[in-house]
Amino acid sequence: MDLDFEFAFTERTPRIVNAAKLLRSQGRKKADLFLAEGPNSVDAAIATGAAREVFVTQAGAQRFADLITAAQHLSVRVDPITDRAAKSMSDTVTPPGIFALCTPVMWPAKEVLGRRPRLVAVPVETAEPGNAGTLIRVADAVGADAVLFAGTTVDPQSPKAVRSSAGSLFHVPVARETNLQAAMDRLQAKGLNILATCADGEVSLDEADEILAQPTAWLFGNEAHGLPDELLAKATHRVRIPIRGRAESLNLATAASICLYESAKQLARAAER
Template identity: 50%
Template sequence: MTRRAGRDKAGRFLAEGAQAVREALAWAGAGRGRVHELYATAVAVDRNPELVQAASAAGVRVSPVTDAAAASLSETVTPQGVVAVCDLVDVPLEGVLERARLVAVLYGVADPGNAGTVVRVADAAGADAVVFAGDAVDPHNGKCVRASTGSVFHLPLVRERDADAVFSACREVGLRLVAADGYATDDLVVAEGRGELDRPTAWVFGSEAHGLPDDVVAGLDAAVKVPIYGEAESLNLATAAAVCLYASARAHRS
Protein backbone atom coordinates (compact mmCIF):
# COMPACT_ATOMS: atom_id res chain seq x y z
CA MET A 1 0.00 0.00 0.00
CA THR A 2 2.99 2.30 -0.30
CA ARG A 3 2.46 2.29 -4.08
CA ARG A 4 -0.51 3.69 -5.97
CA ALA A 5 -1.35 0.46 -7.79
CA GLY A 6 -1.35 -1.46 -4.52
CA ARG A 7 -3.55 1.12 -2.83
CA ASP A 8 -6.08 1.11 -5.64
CA LYS A 9 -6.17 -2.68 -5.77
CA ALA A 10 -6.65 -3.03 -2.03
CA GLY A 11 -8.98 -0.05 -1.72
CA ARG A 12 -6.94 1.06 1.28
CA PHE A 13 -4.10 3.40 2.14
CA LEU A 14 -1.77 4.19 5.02
CA ALA A 15 -2.17 7.25 7.22
CA GLU A 16 1.07 7.85 9.09
CA GLY A 17 1.69 10.03 12.12
CA ALA A 18 -0.25 10.84 15.26
CA GLN A 19 -2.25 13.72 13.77
CA ALA A 20 -3.25 11.79 10.65
CA VAL A 21 -4.25 8.76 12.73
CA ARG A 22 -6.25 10.97 15.11
CA GLU A 23 -8.19 12.47 12.20
CA ALA A 24 -8.63 9.05 10.59
CA LEU A 25 -10.25 7.70 13.75
CA ALA A 26 -12.56 10.73 13.94
CA TRP A 27 -13.45 10.26 10.24
CA ALA A 28 -14.26 6.62 10.84
CA GLY A 29 -16.21 7.46 13.99
CA ALA A 30 -18.38 9.82 11.95
CA GLY A 31 -19.28 6.92 9.66
CA ARG A 32 -17.46 8.28 6.61
CA GLY A 33 -15.05 5.37 6.22
CA ARG A 34 -13.25 2.67 8.10
CA VAL A 35 -9.92 2.27 9.84
CA HIS A 36 -9.01 -1.40 9.55
CA GLU A 37 -5.87 -1.68 11.65
CA LEU A 38 -3.38 0.39 13.61
CA TYR A 39 0.35 -0.40 13.60
CA ALA A 40 2.43 1.15 16.37
CA THR A 41 5.94 0.82 17.73
CA ALA A 42 6.54 0.62 21.47
CA VAL A 43 7.83 4.19 21.50
CA ALA A 44 4.77 5.43 19.59
CA VAL A 45 2.46 3.67 22.05
CA ASP A 46 4.20 5.37 24.96
CA ARG A 47 3.95 8.75 23.26
CA ASN A 48 0.35 8.41 22.07
CA PRO A 49 -1.56 6.22 24.52
CA GLU A 50 -4.82 8.02 23.76
CA LEU A 51 -4.65 6.96 20.09
CA VAL A 52 -4.21 3.31 21.02
CA GLN A 53 -7.07 3.56 23.49
CA ALA A 54 -9.32 5.30 20.95
CA ALA A 55 -8.53 2.70 18.30
CA SER A 56 -9.21 -0.19 20.67
CA ALA A 57 -12.47 1.41 21.83
CA ALA A 58 -13.55 1.72 18.19
CA GLY A 59 -12.86 -1.95 17.53
CA VAL A 60 -9.73 -1.30 15.46
CA ARG A 61 -7.10 -4.00 15.80
CA VAL A 62 -3.88 -2.62 17.24
CA SER A 63 -0.75 -4.46 16.11
CA PRO A 64 2.68 -3.81 17.68
CA VAL A 65 5.52 -3.51 15.17
CA THR A 66 9.26 -3.02 15.32
CA ASP A 67 10.96 0.20 14.25
CA ALA A 68 12.18 -1.54 11.11
CA ALA A 69 8.68 -2.71 10.21
CA ALA A 70 7.27 0.77 10.81
CA ALA A 71 9.96 2.24 8.57
CA SER A 72 9.00 -0.17 5.79
CA LEU A 73 5.45 1.17 5.93
CA SER A 74 6.58 4.78 5.77
CA GLU A 75 7.08 6.99 2.73
CA THR A 76 8.80 9.68 4.79
CA VAL A 77 12.37 10.22 5.96
CA THR A 78 11.49 10.32 9.66
CA PRO A 79 8.79 7.73 10.47
CA GLN A 80 6.64 8.46 13.51
CA GLY A 81 6.00 4.81 14.26
CA VAL A 82 2.20 4.91 14.14
CA VAL A 83 0.29 3.98 10.98
CA ALA A 84 -3.42 3.40 10.32
CA VAL A 85 -4.79 1.28 7.47
CA CYS A 86 -7.80 3.17 6.11
CA ASP A 87 -10.37 2.99 3.34
CA LEU A 88 -9.59 5.27 0.40
CA VAL A 89 -11.02 8.74 0.92
CA ASP A 90 -11.61 9.90 -2.67
CA VAL A 91 -15.14 10.28 -4.01
CA PRO A 92 -16.57 10.36 -7.55
CA LEU A 93 -16.75 13.68 -9.36
CA GLU A 94 -20.46 13.29 -10.02
CA GLY A 95 -22.51 15.16 -7.44
CA VAL A 96 -19.65 16.37 -5.27
CA LEU A 97 -19.69 19.91 -6.67
CA GLU A 98 -23.37 20.61 -6.15
CA ARG A 99 -23.83 23.80 -4.09
CA ALA A 100 -20.04 24.30 -4.03
CA ARG A 101 -18.78 27.89 -3.83
CA LEU A 102 -15.04 27.32 -3.54
CA VAL A 103 -13.05 24.48 -5.09
CA ALA A 104 -9.35 23.85 -5.66
CA VAL A 105 -8.38 21.98 -8.84
CA LEU A 106 -4.84 20.58 -8.94
CA TYR A 107 -4.05 20.11 -12.61
CA GLY A 108 -1.08 17.80 -13.12
CA VAL A 109 0.41 18.66 -9.74
CA ALA A 110 3.06 16.00 -9.13
CA ASP A 111 4.73 16.89 -5.85
CA PRO A 112 2.94 15.11 -2.97
CA GLY A 113 4.17 17.53 -0.33
CA ASN A 114 2.82 20.54 -2.18
CA ALA A 115 -0.43 18.75 -2.99
CA GLY A 116 -0.96 17.79 0.64
CA THR A 117 -0.26 21.34 1.75
CA VAL A 118 -2.84 22.66 -0.72
CA VAL A 119 -5.39 20.21 0.70
CA ARG A 120 -4.61 21.57 4.16
CA VAL A 121 -4.97 25.16 2.94
CA ALA A 122 -8.22 24.39 1.13
CA ASP A 123 -9.58 22.80 4.30
CA ALA A 124 -8.57 25.82 6.38
CA ALA A 125 -10.10 28.25 3.85
CA GLY A 126 -13.41 26.39 3.96
CA ALA A 127 -13.24 25.04 0.40
CA ASP A 128 -15.92 22.55 -0.60
CA ALA A 129 -13.63 20.09 -2.41
CA VAL A 130 -10.20 19.48 -3.90
CA VAL A 131 -10.02 17.87 -7.33
CA PHE A 132 -6.86 16.09 -8.51
CA ALA A 133 -7.17 16.45 -12.29
CA GLY A 134 -5.18 15.05 -15.17
CA ASP A 135 -1.90 13.31 -14.39
CA ALA A 136 -1.81 14.50 -10.78
CA VAL A 137 -0.30 12.81 -7.73
CA ASP A 138 -2.45 10.36 -5.79
CA PRO A 139 -3.93 12.11 -2.72
CA HIS A 140 -3.37 8.86 -0.79
CA ASN A 141 0.40 9.11 -1.29
CA GLY A 142 2.05 8.94 2.12
CA LYS A 143 3.83 12.28 1.79
CA CYS A 144 0.63 13.94 0.58
CA VAL A 145 -1.36 12.55 3.51
CA ARG A 146 1.27 13.63 6.01
CA ALA A 147 1.57 17.14 4.52
CA SER A 148 -2.17 17.57 4.81
CA THR A 149 -1.92 16.98 8.60
CA GLY A 150 -5.17 15.05 8.49
CA SER A 151 -7.11 17.36 6.17
CA VAL A 152 -7.53 14.55 3.64
CA PHE A 153 -10.18 13.27 6.06
CA HIS A 154 -12.04 16.60 6.28
CA LEU A 155 -13.25 17.54 2.81
CA PRO A 156 -14.16 15.71 -0.40
CA LEU A 157 -11.22 14.71 -2.59
CA VAL A 158 -11.76 13.73 -6.21
CA ARG A 159 -9.39 11.94 -8.60
CA GLU A 160 -10.29 12.47 -12.26
CA ARG A 161 -7.81 11.99 -15.10
CA ASP A 162 -10.16 13.63 -17.61
CA ALA A 163 -9.51 17.30 -16.90
CA ASP A 164 -12.10 18.40 -19.46
CA ALA A 165 -14.72 16.46 -17.50
CA VAL A 166 -13.65 18.33 -14.37
CA PHE A 167 -13.94 21.71 -16.06
CA SER A 168 -17.35 20.81 -17.53
CA ALA A 169 -18.62 19.65 -14.15
CA CYS A 170 -17.50 22.92 -12.56
CA ARG A 171 -19.27 25.00 -15.18
CA GLU A 172 -22.45 22.95 -14.91
CA VAL A 173 -22.84 23.95 -11.26
CA GLY A 174 -22.01 27.59 -11.89
CA LEU A 175 -18.38 27.65 -10.77
CA ARG A 176 -16.18 30.19 -12.51
CA LEU A 177 -12.90 28.58 -13.59
CA VAL A 178 -9.97 30.81 -12.69
CA ALA A 179 -6.37 29.95 -13.49
CA ALA A 180 -3.72 30.92 -10.98
CA ASP A 181 -1.13 32.08 -13.50
CA GLY A 182 1.97 34.10 -12.73
CA TYR A 183 1.91 35.53 -16.27
CA ALA A 184 -1.69 36.75 -16.16
CA THR A 185 -2.45 40.39 -16.94
CA ASP A 186 -4.83 40.88 -14.04
CA ASP A 187 -3.95 40.27 -10.41
CA LEU A 188 -5.98 39.54 -7.28
CA VAL A 189 -6.35 43.22 -6.44
CA VAL A 190 -7.90 43.95 -9.83
CA ALA A 191 -10.14 40.89 -9.62
CA GLU A 192 -11.32 41.86 -6.15
CA GLY A 193 -12.02 45.42 -7.26
CA ARG A 194 -14.25 44.11 -10.03
CA GLY A 195 -16.17 41.94 -7.59
CA GLU A 196 -15.02 38.78 -9.37
CA LEU A 197 -13.88 37.05 -6.18
CA ASP A 198 -17.43 37.21 -4.79
CA ARG A 199 -18.56 34.61 -7.31
CA PRO A 200 -18.47 30.81 -6.81
CA THR A 201 -14.99 29.87 -8.00
CA ALA A 202 -12.92 26.86 -8.93
CA TRP A 203 -9.27 27.89 -8.70
CA VAL A 204 -7.08 25.89 -11.08
CA PHE A 205 -3.46 25.40 -10.04
CA GLY A 206 -0.75 23.92 -12.25
CA SER A 207 2.41 21.95 -11.66
CA GLU A 208 5.30 23.32 -9.66
CA ALA A 209 7.79 23.32 -12.53
CA HIS A 210 5.71 24.47 -15.48
CA GLY A 211 2.45 25.92 -14.19
CA LEU A 212 -0.61 25.53 -16.38
CA PRO A 213 -0.26 24.86 -20.13
CA ASP A 214 -1.23 27.81 -22.32
CA ASP A 215 -4.10 25.92 -23.95
CA VAL A 216 -5.59 25.08 -20.55
CA VAL A 217 -5.39 28.70 -19.39
CA ALA A 218 -6.98 29.85 -22.66
CA GLY A 219 -9.92 27.50 -22.10
CA LEU A 220 -10.73 28.76 -18.60
CA ASP A 221 -12.91 31.73 -17.70
CA ALA A 222 -10.16 33.95 -16.33
CA ALA A 223 -6.50 34.03 -15.31
CA VAL A 224 -5.25 35.88 -12.24
CA LYS A 225 -1.83 36.30 -10.70
CA VAL A 226 -0.77 36.98 -7.13
CA PRO A 227 0.86 40.43 -7.06
CA ILE A 228 4.48 40.43 -5.95
CA TYR A 229 5.53 43.72 -4.38
CA GLY A 230 9.06 42.73 -3.43
CA GLU A 231 11.91 41.22 -5.41
CA ALA A 232 10.95 37.52 -5.14
CA GLU A 233 10.84 35.86 -8.53
CA SER A 234 7.69 33.91 -7.76
CA LEU A 235 5.68 32.07 -5.12
CA ASN A 236 5.61 28.31 -4.74
CA LEU A 237 2.41 26.41 -5.44
CA ALA A 238 1.21 26.01 -1.87
CA THR A 239 1.80 29.67 -1.00
CA ALA A 240 0.06 30.93 -4.14
CA ALA A 241 -2.86 28.58 -3.48
CA ALA A 242 -3.17 29.88 0.07
CA VAL A 243 -3.32 33.50 -1.11
CA CYS A 244 -5.87 32.76 -3.84
CA LEU A 245 -8.16 30.53 -1.79
CA TYR A 246 -8.21 32.88 1.15
CA ALA A 247 -8.91 35.85 -1.12
CA SER A 248 -12.03 34.08 -2.38
CA ALA A 249 -13.00 32.84 1.08
CA ARG A 250 -12.78 36.37 2.47
CA ALA A 251 -14.82 37.79 -0.42
CA HIS A 252 -17.51 35.14 0.09
CA ARG A 253 -17.81 36.04 3.76
CA SER A 254 -17.67 39.82 3.49
Protein backbone atom coordinates in the same frame (compact mmCIF):
# COMPACT_ATOMS: atom_id res chain seq x y z
CA MET B 1 0.14 3.78 30.61
CA ASP B 2 -1.02 0.19 30.94
CA LEU B 3 -1.28 -1.54 27.60
CA ASP B 4 -3.65 -4.43 27.12
CA PHE B 5 -1.52 -6.00 24.41
CA GLU B 6 2.04 -7.28 24.16
CA PHE B 7 4.60 -5.94 21.73
CA ALA B 8 5.67 -8.38 19.05
CA PHE B 9 9.21 -8.69 17.80
CA THR B 10 8.57 -10.22 14.39
CA GLU B 11 8.99 -7.76 11.55
CA ARG B 12 7.62 -9.88 8.71
CA THR B 13 4.16 -10.97 9.77
CA PRO B 14 1.68 -11.02 6.85
CA ARG B 15 -0.09 -7.93 8.16
CA ILE B 16 3.12 -5.91 8.27
CA VAL B 17 4.34 -7.15 4.89
CA ASN B 18 1.01 -6.31 3.27
CA ALA B 19 0.92 -2.88 4.91
CA ALA B 20 4.42 -2.09 3.63
CA LYS B 21 3.26 -2.86 0.08
CA LEU B 22 0.88 0.11 0.32
CA LEU B 23 3.84 2.47 -0.03
CA ARG B 24 3.59 1.78 -3.76
CA SER B 25 0.75 2.77 -6.05
CA GLN B 26 0.34 -0.76 -7.36
CA GLY B 27 0.01 -2.12 -3.84
CA ARG B 28 -2.67 0.43 -2.96
CA LYS B 29 -4.66 -0.36 -6.09
CA LYS B 30 -4.47 -4.11 -5.55
CA ALA B 31 -5.47 -3.98 -1.87
CA ASP B 32 -7.87 -1.03 -2.23
CA LEU B 33 -6.33 0.37 0.96
CA PHE B 34 -3.81 3.04 1.91
CA LEU B 35 -1.64 3.97 4.89
CA ALA B 36 -1.92 7.09 7.00
CA GLU B 37 1.18 7.89 9.03
CA GLY B 38 1.57 10.26 11.96
CA PRO B 39 -0.73 11.41 14.77
CA ASN B 40 -2.77 13.99 12.84
CA SER B 41 -3.61 11.64 9.99
CA VAL B 42 -4.25 8.65 12.25
CA ASP B 43 -6.47 10.75 14.52
CA ALA B 44 -8.55 11.91 11.53
CA ALA B 45 -8.72 8.39 10.11
CA ILE B 46 -10.01 7.00 13.41
CA ALA B 47 -12.48 9.84 13.96
CA THR B 48 -13.99 9.58 10.48
CA GLY B 49 -14.24 5.80 10.45
CA ALA B 50 -11.69 5.31 7.68
CA ALA B 51 -9.21 3.43 9.89
CA ARG B 52 -9.50 -0.32 9.64
CA GLU B 53 -6.44 -1.09 11.74
CA VAL B 54 -3.79 0.82 13.70
CA PHE B 55 -0.11 -0.15 13.93
CA VAL B 56 1.95 1.35 16.74
CA THR B 57 5.44 0.97 18.19
CA GLN B 58 6.02 0.76 21.91
CA ALA B 59 7.28 4.36 22.02
CA GLY B 60 4.36 5.43 19.85
CA ALA B 61 1.86 3.80 22.18
CA GLN B 62 3.25 5.81 25.08
CA ARG B 63 3.39 9.05 23.12
CA PHE B 64 -0.01 8.72 21.46
CA ALA B 65 -1.90 6.95 24.20
CA ASP B 66 -5.07 8.95 23.53
CA LEU B 67 -5.18 7.72 19.92
CA ILE B 68 -4.78 4.12 21.01
CA THR B 69 -7.59 4.58 23.51
CA ALA B 70 -9.81 6.15 20.84
CA ALA B 71 -9.11 3.31 18.42
CA GLN B 72 -9.88 0.65 21.01
CA HIS B 73 -13.03 2.48 22.08
CA LEU B 74 -14.26 2.32 18.48
CA SER B 75 -13.25 -1.35 18.15
CA VAL B 76 -10.47 -0.57 15.66
CA ARG B 77 -7.86 -3.32 15.78
CA VAL B 78 -4.52 -2.20 17.25
CA ASP B 79 -1.38 -4.13 16.31
CA PRO B 80 1.91 -3.57 18.16
CA ILE B 81 4.99 -3.44 15.93
CA THR B 82 8.72 -3.02 16.38
CA ASP B 83 10.71 0.03 15.31
CA ARG B 84 12.18 -2.01 12.48
CA ALA B 85 8.71 -2.90 11.25
CA ALA B 86 7.71 0.77 11.43
CA LYS B 87 10.62 1.68 9.15
CA SER B 88 9.45 -0.87 6.59
CA MET B 89 6.02 0.80 6.56
CA SER B 90 7.29 4.37 6.29
CA ASP B 91 8.99 6.47 3.63
CA THR B 92 10.40 8.87 6.23
CA VAL B 93 13.82 8.78 7.89
CA THR B 94 12.34 8.85 11.40
CA PRO B 95 8.87 7.30 11.52
CA PRO B 96 6.57 8.74 14.22
CA GLY B 97 5.60 5.21 15.26
CA ILE B 98 1.89 5.16 14.51
CA PHE B 99 0.02 4.22 11.33
CA ALA B 100 -3.55 3.60 10.27
CA LEU B 101 -4.58 1.13 7.60
CA CYS B 102 -7.39 2.94 5.81
CA THR B 103 -10.18 2.28 3.38
CA PRO B 104 -10.16 4.71 0.40
CA VAL B 105 -11.58 8.17 1.06
CA MET B 106 -11.46 9.57 -2.48
CA TRP B 107 -14.79 10.76 -3.91
CA PRO B 108 -16.14 10.05 -7.39
CA ALA B 109 -15.45 13.06 -9.60
CA LYS B 110 -19.12 13.33 -10.52
CA GLU B 111 -20.11 13.71 -6.85
CA VAL B 112 -17.28 15.67 -5.27
CA LEU B 113 -18.59 19.15 -6.11
CA GLY B 114 -21.89 18.64 -4.33
CA ARG B 115 -24.99 20.59 -5.22
CA ARG B 116 -23.93 24.23 -4.83
CA PRO B 117 -20.17 24.59 -4.32
CA ARG B 118 -18.82 28.04 -3.56
CA LEU B 119 -15.08 27.40 -3.44
CA VAL B 120 -13.20 24.59 -5.18
CA ALA B 121 -9.45 24.02 -5.56
CA VAL B 122 -8.42 22.41 -8.86
CA PRO B 123 -4.75 21.34 -8.97
CA VAL B 124 -3.90 20.54 -12.58
CA GLU B 125 -1.34 17.83 -13.36
CA THR B 126 0.23 18.16 -9.92
CA ALA B 127 3.38 16.04 -9.73
CA GLU B 128 4.72 16.62 -6.21
CA PRO B 129 2.90 14.69 -3.44
CA GLY B 130 3.96 17.18 -0.78
CA ASN B 131 2.29 19.98 -2.72
CA ALA B 132 -0.82 17.87 -3.21
CA GLY B 133 -1.15 17.21 0.50
CA THR B 134 -0.42 20.80 1.48
CA LEU B 135 -3.03 22.08 -0.97
CA ILE B 136 -5.63 19.72 0.51
CA ARG B 137 -4.72 21.03 3.96
CA VAL B 138 -5.08 24.65 2.85
CA ALA B 139 -8.43 23.92 1.17
CA ASP B 140 -9.65 22.35 4.40
CA ALA B 141 -8.41 25.30 6.47
CA VAL B 142 -10.22 27.93 4.39
CA GLY B 143 -13.45 25.94 4.23
CA ALA B 144 -13.33 24.99 0.54
CA ASP B 145 -16.07 22.65 -0.64
CA ALA B 146 -13.81 20.27 -2.54
CA VAL B 147 -10.45 19.58 -4.15
CA LEU B 148 -10.59 18.20 -7.68
CA PHE B 149 -7.26 16.97 -9.05
CA ALA B 150 -7.39 17.30 -12.83
CA GLY B 151 -5.32 15.55 -15.46
CA THR B 152 -2.49 13.13 -14.78
CA THR B 153 -1.63 13.84 -11.16
CA VAL B 154 0.06 12.35 -8.14
CA ASP B 155 -2.08 10.03 -6.01
CA PRO B 156 -3.57 12.05 -3.10
CA GLN B 157 -3.55 8.83 -1.05
CA SER B 158 0.19 8.28 -1.49
CA PRO B 159 2.18 8.32 1.78
CA LYS B 160 3.74 11.79 1.43
CA ALA B 161 0.52 13.39 0.21
CA VAL B 162 -1.45 11.90 3.11
CA ARG B 163 1.20 12.98 5.60
CA SER B 164 1.40 16.51 4.16
CA SER B 165 -2.36 16.92 4.39
CA ALA B 166 -2.06 16.46 8.19
CA GLY B 167 -5.46 14.79 8.40
CA SER B 168 -7.29 17.10 5.99
CA LEU B 169 -7.60 14.35 3.38
CA PHE B 170 -10.21 12.85 5.71
CA HIS B 171 -12.07 16.15 6.17
CA VAL B 172 -12.56 17.73 2.74
CA PRO B 173 -13.99 15.92 -0.32
CA VAL B 174 -11.15 15.05 -2.73
CA ALA B 175 -11.43 13.52 -6.21
CA ARG B 176 -9.39 12.93 -9.36
CA GLU B 177 -10.56 13.55 -12.93
CA THR B 178 -7.94 12.50 -15.46
CA ASN B 179 -9.80 14.08 -18.38
CA LEU B 180 -9.13 17.83 -18.32
CA GLN B 181 -12.14 18.69 -20.47
CA ALA B 182 -14.42 16.61 -18.28
CA ALA B 183 -13.10 18.46 -15.24
CA MET B 184 -13.83 21.82 -16.85
CA ASP B 185 -17.30 20.67 -17.87
CA ARG B 186 -18.09 19.68 -14.29
CA LEU B 187 -16.98 23.07 -12.98
CA GLN B 188 -18.93 25.00 -15.61
CA ALA B 189 -22.04 22.91 -14.98
CA LYS B 190 -22.03 24.16 -11.39
CA GLY B 191 -21.96 27.79 -12.52
CA LEU B 192 -18.54 28.46 -11.02
CA ASN B 193 -16.29 31.30 -12.09
CA ILE B 194 -13.11 29.56 -13.22
CA LEU B 195 -10.02 31.50 -12.23
CA ALA B 196 -6.62 30.53 -13.54
CA THR B 197 -3.46 31.54 -11.72
CA CYS B 198 -1.11 33.08 -14.25
CA ALA B 199 1.98 35.29 -13.95
CA ASP B 200 0.71 37.58 -16.74
CA GLY B 201 -2.97 37.44 -15.82
CA GLU B 202 -5.11 40.40 -16.81
CA VAL B 203 -6.59 40.69 -13.30
CA SER B 204 -4.52 41.41 -10.20
CA LEU B 205 -5.55 39.54 -7.08
CA ASP B 206 -5.49 42.90 -5.30
CA GLU B 207 -8.29 44.14 -7.56
CA ALA B 208 -10.40 40.98 -7.72
CA ASP B 209 -12.69 41.44 -4.69
CA GLU B 210 -15.91 41.49 -6.71
CA ILE B 211 -14.85 38.48 -8.75
CA LEU B 212 -13.88 36.53 -5.64
CA ALA B 213 -17.25 37.23 -4.01
CA GLN B 214 -18.80 34.83 -6.54
CA PRO B 215 -18.68 31.00 -6.41
CA THR B 216 -15.19 30.15 -7.65
CA ALA B 217 -13.03 27.30 -8.86
CA TRP B 218 -9.29 28.02 -8.80
CA LEU B 219 -7.03 26.31 -11.35
CA PHE B 220 -3.48 25.76 -10.09
CA GLY B 221 -0.91 24.64 -12.64
CA ASN B 222 1.82 22.03 -12.64
CA GLU B 223 4.90 22.93 -10.59
CA ALA B 224 7.20 23.07 -13.62
CA HIS B 225 4.95 23.94 -16.56
CA GLY B 226 2.03 25.90 -15.15
CA LEU B 227 -1.39 25.63 -16.76
CA PRO B 228 -1.85 24.43 -20.35
CA ASP B 229 -2.87 27.09 -22.86
CA GLU B 230 -6.21 25.40 -23.56
CA LEU B 231 -7.24 25.73 -19.91
CA LEU B 232 -6.06 29.33 -19.69
CA ALA B 233 -8.23 30.10 -22.71
CA LYS B 234 -11.29 28.56 -21.07
CA ALA B 235 -10.91 30.33 -17.72
CA THR B 236 -13.36 33.08 -16.80
CA HIS B 237 -10.43 35.23 -15.66
CA ARG B 238 -6.67 34.85 -15.51
CA VAL B 239 -5.43 36.17 -12.18
CA ARG B 240 -1.92 37.20 -11.19
CA ILE B 241 -0.56 37.47 -7.66
CA PRO B 242 1.35 40.75 -7.24
CA ILE B 243 4.98 40.17 -6.31
CA ARG B 244 6.50 43.29 -4.81
CA GLY B 245 9.86 41.88 -3.81
CA ARG B 246 12.59 40.33 -5.91
CA ALA B 247 11.27 36.76 -6.01
CA GLU B 248 10.56 35.62 -9.55
CA SER B 249 7.61 33.43 -8.66
CA LEU B 250 5.76 31.53 -5.96
CA ASN B 251 5.56 27.77 -5.59
CA LEU B 252 2.29 25.94 -6.04
CA ALA B 253 1.37 25.52 -2.39
CA THR B 254 2.13 29.16 -1.55
CA ALA B 255 0.17 30.52 -4.51
CA ALA B 256 -2.77 28.28 -3.70
CA SER B 257 -2.74 29.39 -0.06
CA ILE B 258 -2.88 33.06 -1.02
CA CYS B 259 -5.62 32.64 -3.63
CA LEU B 260 -7.84 30.35 -1.56
CA TYR B 261 -7.52 32.59 1.50
CA GLU B 262 -8.53 35.66 -0.48
CA SER B 263 -11.50 33.83 -1.99
CA ALA B 264 -12.69 32.56 1.38
CA LYS B 265 -12.43 36.08 2.81
CA GLN B 266 -14.48 37.67 0.04
CA LEU B 267 -17.10 34.90 0.08
CA ALA B 268 -17.51 35.38 3.84
CA ARG B 269 -17.93 39.12 3.41
CA ALA B 270 -20.47 38.62 0.63
CA ALA B 271 -22.47 36.26 2.85
CA GLU B 272 -22.64 38.91 5.58
CA ARG B 273 -24.10 41.60 3.31
